[in-house]
Amino acid sequence: xxxxxxxxxxxxxLGFIVLMCICFSSIFYLPKNEETILGLELHAGRPGARHxxxxxxxxxxxxxxxxxxxxxxxxxxxxxxxxxxxxxxSTPEGKRNKIKEMMKFxxxxxxxxxxGSNELKPIxxxxxxxxxxxxxxxxxxxxxxxxxxxxxxxxxEFEEGRKWVxxxxxxxxxxxxxxSVFETNIRFVGGLLSAYALTKDSMFLRKAEEIANxxxxxxxxxTGIPFSLINLQxxxxxxxxxxxxxxxxxxxxxxxxxxFDYLSNLTGNPVYSQKIDKINSxxxxxxxxxxxxxxxxxxxxxxWGSRDFSMGAMADSYYExxxxxxxxxxxxxxxxxxxxxxxIKAMENKMLYRSKRDKLQYFANLKGSRVEHKMEHLACFSAxxxxxxxxxxxxxxxxxxxxxxxxxxxxxxxxxxxxxxxxEINNPFAEIGLGPEAFxxxxxxxxxxxxxxxxxxxxxxxxxxxxxxxxxxxxxxxRDWAWDMAEALEKHAxxxxxxxGIRDVYASSPDHDDVQQSFLLAETFKYLYLIFDDDSIKLDxxxxxxEAHPFPIRK
Ligand code: DMJ
Numbered sequence: 344x345x346x347x348x349x350x351x352x353x354x355x356x357l358g359f360i361v362l363m364c365i366c367f368s369s370i371f372y373l374p375k376n377e378e379t380i381l382g383l384e385l386h387a388g389r390p391g392a393r394h395x396x397x398x399x400x401x402x403x404x405x406x407x408x409x410x411x412x413x414x415x416x417x418x419x420x421x422x423x424x425x426x427x428x429x430x431x432x433s434t435p436e437g438k439r440n441k442i443k444e445m446m447k448f449x450x451x452x453x454x455x456x457x458x459g460s461n462e463l464k465p466i467x468x469x470x471x472x473x474x475x476x477x478x479x480x481x482x483x484x485x486x487x488x489x490x491x492x493x494x495x496x497x498x499x500e501f502e503e504g505r506k507w508v509x510x511x512x513x514x515x516x517x518x519x520x521x522x523s524v525f526e527t528n529i530r531f532v533g534g535l536l537s538a539y540a541l542t543k544d545s546m547f548l549r550k551a552e553e554i555a556n557x558x559x560x561x562x563x564x565x566t567g568i569p570f571s572l573i574n575l576q577x578x579x580x581x582x583x584x585x586x587x588x589x590x591x592x593x594x595x596x597x598x599x600x601x602x603f604d605y606l607s608n609l610t611g612n613p614v615y616s617q618k619i620d621k622i623n624s625x626x627x628x629x630x631x632x633x634x635x636x637x638x639x640x641x642x643x644x645x646x647w648g649s650r651d652f653s654m655g656a657m658a659d660s661y662y663e664x665x666x667x668x669x670x671x672x673x674x675x676x677x678x679x680x681x682x683x684x685x686x687i688k689a690m691e692n693k694m695l696y697r698s699k700r701d702k703l704q705y706f707a708n709l710k711g712s713r714v715e716h717k718m719e720h721l722a723c724f725s726a727x728x729x730x731x732x733x734x735x736x737x738x739x740x741x742x743x744x745x746x747x748x749x750x751x752x753x754x755x756x757x758x759x760x761x762x763x764x765x766x767e768i769n770n771p772f773a774e775i776g777l778g779p780e781a782f783x784x785x786x787x788x789x790x791x792x793x794x795x796x797x798x799x800x801x802x803x804x805x806x807x808x809x810x811x812x813x814x815x816x817x818x819x820x821x822r823d824w825a826w827d828m829a830e831a832l833e834k835h836a837x838x839x840x841x842x843x844g845i846r847d848v849y850a851s852s853p854d855h856d857d858v859q860q861s862f863l864l865a866e867t868f869k870y871l872y873l874i875f876d877d878d879s880i881k882l883d884x885x886x887x888x889x890e891a892h893p894f895p896i897r898k
Pocket of ligand 1 (some may be wrong): 660721802803804862868889891892
């Protein structure tokens with residue numbers, strides 16, 4: 344019995360010793376403070392040789408994350424609505440800093456919640472895409488924002504964007520459905536070319552060329568006038584059914600020169616410029632009704648569609664690109680200036696009106712012979728175009744004439760903003776201070792600047808006009824108006840994770856559309872910043888494309 348108990352005691356003691364040995368040795372055999380993410384080891388920083396692995400492994404991890412298209416790690420909420428920085432800054436530098444903070448807020452929200460999507464829904468905090476981008480996630484906001492980030496000196500953010508472009512921008516494989524040729528050109532090709540122009544980083548040029556090549560099948564029409572839409576997977580191009588029976592649109596096929604000519608110039612490949620020459624030769628030969636250029640053209644027959652004319656949607660950047668192509672080529676190609684002069688003179692004759700009460704000048708739309716006394720927010724870009732023209736005219740009388748017109752249009756467009764702020768009998772709650780999509784003068788004699796198009800979607804055109812006017816005249820009122828707009832954006836458009844459009848600018852409090860358009864970062868914030876910075880992007884050295892991406896003037 345006793346010997347049995349002794350043996351039992353031995354077994355228990357032996358077992359205890361073995362257990363202790365296992366526990367003790369496990370300290371040496373277990374991995375040391377390691378985590379495995381995506382199959383790669385991440386080591387907590389310890390001194391010595393392991394540091395080399397940390398750096399190597401982290402680099403590999405980040406490369407893997409980028410390749411896998413995984414968003415960068417979320418940021419903490421940057422600024423809570425209750426903590427919005429006081430914007431009562433009085434110096435241009437203080438104002439620039441504030442605009443930079445707004446840009447960073449918009450970028451951070453996109454980065455945190457919608458990285459790689461086209462745009463952000465800043466209230467829902469998810470990605471968003473407009474139909475112009477098709478159905479794929481193409482990172483439109485990243486490309487559109489790059490040059491603004493660079494100009495503002497937001498280097499870390501620029502680097503994040505640059506890396507995404509290098510690793511993940513791939514329209515060939517990621518685009519889905521029909522993309523707008525025009526939007527892809529002005530935002531993607533334009534944004535990348537501008538990033539190249541500012542940084543000389545050849546990766547941007549390579550990507551721009553890649554995307555432009557994908558657009559080329561859209562030009563394979565009987566006339567060479569490109570289609571509006573392209574499916575990059577099938578190469579099939581088409582037009583919108585609603586565009587006067589399937590026509591191509593003036594502002595779209597007429598706003599490719601700046602990007603395509605610059606691309607030919609940089610790459611030495613003439614194919615892009617040749618596409619533009621073809622478009623020009625078709626349009627130049629066509630008869631212009633009373634000197635005006637209609638907004639629809641059939642790409643198969645080479646004939647105009649319905650006789651509709653506008654300074655705004657469907658036409659706007661056609662005029663802008665005529666003037667700017669003349670300027671960017673160092674005023675060498677006189678054809679562009681001649682085409683520009685001809686059509687602008689006709690528009691002044693047929694479409695320019697002045698309201699009776701407040702003497703506000705505006706460009707009306709023409710639908711056939713019917714005059715629509717309505718001016719669009721989009722058409723307000725023309726204040727900037729006329730100011731730029733005036734500055735570059737040789738004759739003093741033309742300089743004076745177009746600068747006066749620019750100032751008049753700038754004032755009218757300002758009034759459309761101011762009247763959403765004025766409490767009047769028909770507008771007792773107004774206080775938003777941002778302008779509507781379009782404003783109406785019921786006829787020449789009647790002043791009523793509201794219209795059914797009451798929404799404001801963060802567009803830049805009114806501000807764009809004041810930016811040029813400030814740079815040309817140095818009249819303080821343009822900076823004041825721009826700052827009022829910045830305050831209105833901050834107060835009424837800033838929401839949870841970014842900035843949102845507003846459904847009714849005349850409402851007592853804003854009802855948000857929950858979309859942060861990519862052009863807010865490409866254009867609106869850029870012009871806001873640059874109006875307070877006279878030393879960046881000088882207008883005798885740079886020309887902005889219609890998405891506010893600057894290209895250098897070729898002298
Ligand atoms: C931008 O994409 C461009 O400015 C275009 O020329 C017109 N519309 C938007 C902004 O409003």
